[in-house]
Amino acid sequence: MSPRRLLLTWGLLLGVLAIEVGASFLPIGRPARPLLLLPALLMVGMVAAIFMQIGRGPTVVRLFAAAGLLWLLILLALGSLDPLTRIVYPVPAMERATPAANPP
Amino acid sequence: MSDAALPHAFQYESARHQARTAIAGMWLFLASEVLFFGVLFLSWIVCRHWNQAGFDAGARQTALAIGTLNTVILITSSAFYTAGVAFIEASNTRRLIQCCALAWVLGLAFLILKFGIEWHEDLARHLFPGPRFAITGELRTGAQLFFVFYFVATALHGLHLLAGLGLVGWIIRRAGRGEFSAQYSTPVAVVGLYWSFVDMVWIVLFPLIYLIGRGP
Amino acid sequence: MNLWLTAATHNATQVDYLIFALVLISCAVLALVFGLMLLYMFKYRAGSDIDRGTLPRKTWRLEAAWTAATLVAFFGLFVWGAKLYLLLFQPPADALQIHVIGKQFMWKAEHDGGQREINAIHLPVGLDVQLVMTSEDVIHDFSVPAFRIKHDVLPGRYEALWFRVDIPGTYHLFCTQFCGVDHANMVGEIVAMPKADYQKWLARSDAGETLAAAGKTLFMRYGCSGCHGGDGAGANQSQSTVRAPSLAGLYGSPVTLADGRVVKADDRYLRDCILTPARQRVASYLPVMPSFAGEISEEELLKIIAYLKSLSQQEPS
Amino acid sequence: MSAAAGAAALSGESYLTDGFSLRSWLLTTDHKRIAILYLASITVFFFIGAAGAALVRYNLIVPEGLIKSAETYNRLFTMHGVVMVWFFLVPAVPVTLGNFIVPLMLGARDLAFPKLNLVSWYLFMLGGAIVLYSLFTGGVDTGWTFYTPLTTQYSKGHVVATVIGIFIAGFSSIATGLNFIVSIHRLRAPGMTWFRMPVFLWSLYATSVILVLATPVLAMTLVLLAFERIFHIGVFDPTLGGDPLLFQHLFWFYSHPAVYIMILPGFGIVSEIVPAFSRKPLFGYTFVVWASIGIAVISFLVWGHHMFVAGTSLFSALVFSILSYMVAVPSAIKVFNWIGTLHKGFIRFDAPMLYALGFIGLFTMGGLTGLFVAALAADVHLTQTYFVVAHFHYVMVGGMVSAFFAGLHYWWPKITGRHYPEMWGRAGALIIFIGFHLTFFPQFILGYLGMPRRYHSYAPEFQVLNVLSSAGTTILAAGYLLPLGYLTWSLLRGERAAPNPWDATGLEWQTPSPPPTENFVATPVVTEEPYAYPRPKPQATS
Known part of the structure; x- marks a missing residue:
């Protein structure tokens, strides 16, 4: 270099x-x-x-790097799929979970 | 290069075969590390999604100046190490040792800034999550989550950096004994990959910790 | 041995159809796989001199065919399963709501009229019922096998389930998410009764729970059951490594203390035991019980003692 | 076999005779010796885990539970799960048969990183020691799934120690997987092109991909879990704004692919044995290969099906359900191809083949019942009941353990240089098959009837089926003890094995049994497709 x-x-x-x-x-x-x-x-x-x-090593180096990225994408994409599409009805006060509040 | 004559482990055909295999092995290990840190990134996404305002309020408490300085330090350190790799490929052991020593010192400087000063201040300001956490009110929950992420992520990155310091130190020692040359520099290159990876992780953590939460 | 499970709701019958279809498909595939395997094992055993002809040429058509066939079958099953699943989350607008709270290790239910029950839920048949559920501590799971429904009950948020019971009866209610020591005792019953009976039941039940029932809740909440057992049954049946005396039948009976005194277990004795356990140590037990002074209010003490009293009335000893 | 290798065989020199001191074993970097070290360790863990299972079944003979304390029962099934999953099922085939056979099959002299291989054994033992320590000094009662907030805020016991043990063992997995992948890429013998590789290599390649890319996720998740347990604050705690479902997502991101870590090597073993004992090439080799790779990738896309009733979004449930069906397709392809291999073969029924056929049967049942729990509405009824318990035991115990025994018997002459007693081997295969069905089939029905898993006591109407299941356990236990007995016996008294006793293809059979330390005297050269079995003449094989 x-x-x-x-x-x-x-x-x-x-x-x-x-x-x-x-x-x-x-x-x-x-x-x-x-x-x-x-x-x-x-x-x-x-x-x-x-x-x-990364361009200099054997080809398999690029393959490994791509695999790391692909699987990171899988983790982030599928992992955030549920949280980002979930609808949550929170309990108003966690400590006193009385059934007084009226959810959906 | 007259490879066949160079010493190599018995399961390989040649020294070159062995060297390139070692490099491939390190890359695969780094791919594994990507997933390791990936969990932190996913936690960041999910926790920020549920508690945006508080999470960002936490991020605003971080020390941007130290963070930026640290980023500069790590990039420079990585650059020095890369120069060292180039030097040893020209069989210049003296320059390799100088570059590695600079990279090592910069790495140490990062650790001191991060844990000696920044963490120290964070703890003094009661930013460690728990009953005495500094931020109260509505934003408390999110801010605590941010600091869980902050402390876990920086601690794990710090541990990686510490391991890196050990490895770079090992390279310096072996180079001092004159073990490396243009013909044999595999450990230098392999440790270099790891060293730059630690840099990379920080480059991604930097905006997640210091920049994104600092919105209007 | 009963190999049949009542399908008490319309939805349950629908789910059964799906399961039976899956059983049929599985049996067909198993017959094919085992049949071919056994046939080939017999026909082409090494000792058999049957003419095997030439090997069939490699063909991707066969592979593509069975891949495609599996895909189509799977897609059909997916659509079927998904349709029924989505129904579970589309409650009718006018459903009768019952609130359910899960906690270690009991189910509490509250009806709109304020009637409360523990480890039991009374329901009318023929009406849409929606359960609105949350948990006070860990993740539980509300499961009624006869209705083919099940849903995790999480702390900090409401989850809902709905159903309409067709067949009156008493059905099992299970917690099916492992929730701690007494997980297996976090069971109850769903009592589905005709509408008129349900109205009578509502009228008969007091709004608000009895002192003893409230005491049982507290007995669980303060962790007493952890050492003294779920029904105050003591160390033998207790699920803890800590040995603690049985509380069933305790009220009113004489107790030998470690210092040799014999006292009668009355209200006052029980109260002192809870607040200053070290001073009333019972013979042959280690002094491991913590003091609850300052943690339990007087009102709560009353309820717990009422509960302990009720344990003695159930088991006259 | 080359003349030189023959000479080595005659002189009796092998990796077993290359040093007899304890040091020569504990500091060895020879992949074959490390495989033996692993085999011994894994056997110990298997019987510890099995003892846990036996006690669990013993408890369930009567509805109120024979073990008085529910806490003890909970600790037992947690111990059974933790030990079996992380210290037997996940490592079993890769670290024993894989370590031994992969370099031989590749025609290599060792794995790419022999020292790393030894380090991985020490990490495994360290992790195992910590877990055993924590389990025997009180244990944990969280279930092997460590769901939060139960584990982090409520549970008693040595959660942090157990988690650290699993964390360390995880790095052993990563090291093994990394070694296999790099070796398969870089150390193939001359002429061993990708599509001349036996399916066992492909399977272990796919397994290793999962080991390397899924295990770090578990590791970090356990770090977060331990943090939360120690400091009582963390990203999984709902009372503090965290999301307990995030833990489940991360846990199953590892643990679902982990099922394929367990079963893929089994596919590989069976794909070796069925052609060898049918004297025929593997039917649809290319499809089987791509199915393995397909499974490695798709297995990462389906974890959400463990959470259909957990309170995830409906949209994600639908996505994960359809993806779950996708992963069943490559498995189905394999079953059909094994049967296709039997067609027009010359089938011999030695013990490895019996185990392999047992595997196909058990795995098919395990796979088919997987369809039930992938169908959303059916899953709602069946999940968290004994149906699920039976389903994954069919896959992991019926399938994976059968395949492990199949491979162990198949390569036993190669590993030890001795034959196991054939009749005992066949009897073992049969007893395990029968005992297994008796133990686990009743659990499908129990599950349909609604009996929840992880229950210390149960409603009386479930008793008959539970007693049946527990009775089956005794047969199964006998079935597992039998190989332990006769295989150990064969180490000393077994008949000496020839280099290629099964007359099988594959480079591992071209070197003496047991192989010399450097595996091959002359580097072998591959010139043909795998499984190139010549057609025997029918009349000659009576």
Whole structure:
């Protein structure tokens, strides 16, 4: 790896970090704020590609990395499927669960 | 490279075969680690979904300056280590040791900032969940959940970093004995993968902890 | 041995049809699998000199055919099961509501008129009934096999189930989510009665529970049952490693204390035992009982003692 | 067999004679010796778990329970579950037969990371020791599923210690899986292309994918559980805004695929044995291979079917129900292909084949009853009852343990260099098959009648079936003790085995029995498809 390429990557990473931190001060609404993860994902990609040289090892390296990502996606997607679609009727005061309150 | 002549374990055909297998093995281990941390990410999604306001209120209590500085430190540390790998591939052991030492010191700096200063302040401000938790009222529940996530995630990341410090130290010691060269640098590369992975995890944790909750 | 389970609701009959269909399909597949296996085992045993001809050529058609057939059958079963499942969660608007609370280790029910019962629920037949359920501690599960229904009861939120009973009778109620030591005793009965009888039952039952019933609740809630047993039955049948004396039949009887004194177990003695157990230690038991002073209000003490009294009346000894 | 290997066989040198000191066993990195270490450990855990099961069945002979204390009963079934799942079923085939056979089948001299392999055994033993310590000094009464908030806030007992033990054993699983995957990718003999690999290798590959990618999820979930147990605050506690169902999601994300960790190696074993004893190639090899890989992936998409009555959203219940049917398809493909293999074969009925045929029967019943609990409305009635208990025992005990015995008998001559006594082997297979049905079939009916699982006492009308089931347990126990006896006997007195006693294909049979330390004297070269059994002449086989 040439020193220039390494230095450039390092600079870019810090640049993206600066943008990310800067963007967090913008008045982004609560539902949209997880978008702040996007720069982080970009940085992760850069670390994998350049620092970890994912392109250089045997092919199976890419396969393993892809498997890790795919299964993470399965976990996050199917794992949040139920919580995000569940309707909950909370009991007003947990400590005194009297049947006085009237749910649905 | 004249591989066949280099020493290698008996189950491999050649040193190159062994080296590339070791690298593949580390990548698979990292894939496994992704799922390990994945549970924390899912907990973050679910807990924030049920208690958004409180969860974000908790996040606003974190020390953004230290967090950002720590991110810079880890990225730099990872960059130094990568430079070290490049140096040893040119058989420059002296530079490898220098780079690794810098990476090691930066890693230590991260730990000191995180646990010596940031955690210390968090605990002093009663941000550890429990009866004496600082945030009261409606937002308490969500904020406590945030700090459960915060303490578990940072502790586990810290443990990984600590293990990484041990590994980098081991590389420095072996390099000091002159064990590595352009022909044989597999352990350097394998530890490098782990070191950068620890960096990666932090890069994802950083917005989850410090940035997303800081909304209007 | 009864191998048949009453299907007491319309829904239960529907679920039975589904289960019987699944049994039929399973039997057919089993007959095919075992039949072919046994046939081939006999026909193509190594010793048999039957002409085996040439091996059939590899064919993906056969594989694709049975894959597709299984998929279609499975999709049908999915739709059938899902339709019945969704019905469980679409209660009619005018259903009669009964509130149910699960707690370690009992079911409490409260009717709209304020009638309360423990480990039993009285219901009218022919009317839609909706149960609104929550838990006070861990996750329980409300299950009535005769109705083919079951749902977890979670702390902090309401879950609902509905059904319409067709056949009057008394049916088992089980907790089917493991909830702790006395899980197996968290059972009760569902009494389905004709509408007129149900009205009579409502009128007969006091709104609000008796002191003794309330005391039983407290006996459970304060963990007394953990050592003294679910019915105050004592250490022998108790489900705990801690040995504690039996409380059944205790009230009114003489008690030998560790220091040799013999006292009569009256209201006052029981009260002191609960508040300052160390001073009234019973012979041959370890002084492990904690003091409940400051934790139990006087009103609650009254109820617990009333409950202990009721234990003696049930079992005259 | 090469001339050199023959010489080694004649001289009697093997991995067993390569050092006799305790040190040469405890510090070995030889995959074959590690397999033996594991085999011994696993046997101990199996009989501890089985003792728990026997006591549970003993208790249930009378409605009020023969064991006086419900707490003791609860601890017993928790112990049975924890030991059997994490210290027998999950590791059993991969760490014993897998460790021994995978490098041999690949034509490799060892696994890719032999030291890691040894470390994994020590982690396993450490985890096991902690769990046994906590179980024998009081135990836990939460059930092996550790549902919150019961486990975190209410239960007494050594929850944290048990959880730490399982956590450590988890890393042993990850190490084993990682070793297999990397070895299969990197250490195949010349000519061993992916589609010349025997199905056993494919199955263990699929198993390892699950081990490596599901176990870390369990590990982190247990960390969160322990945190919550210690500090009384955490993401699973509903009184504090957490979600107890999140725990169930995470737990089953591991534990459902874990069922396939248990059964996939069984598929692999049976796919070796059925062709070998039918003298025929495996029918539909490619389909069986892709079915294995399909199962490894789809098994991660179905965990929600454990939670149809738990209070999840209706939408997710529907999604998980239909996905659950999907995972049954590849399993069905396999059963049909095994039967297809029997067709027009020359079938011999040695003990491994009897166990394998028993496996097909038991697994089919286990699989079919899985359809009941995947159908939403039927699941509502049957889940959490003895129906479910019977269903997963048919798959995990009837299926997996039968397959394990099938493989153990099949490779026993290779592992030990001795034959087991054939008649005893056949008798064992038959007794286990009968005892198993007698024990678990009544439980299907009990479940339909509504008897809940994990009950210390039960309504009197369930007694007859419970007594039947408990009676079956005694037969089953005899069936399991029998192999322990005659296999141990054969170690000393068994007939010496030839390198290839079954006349089977596969590289493991091309080296002496028992194999030399470096497995092969000359690296084998693969030139044909797997299971290339020549057609015997019918009249010659009488």
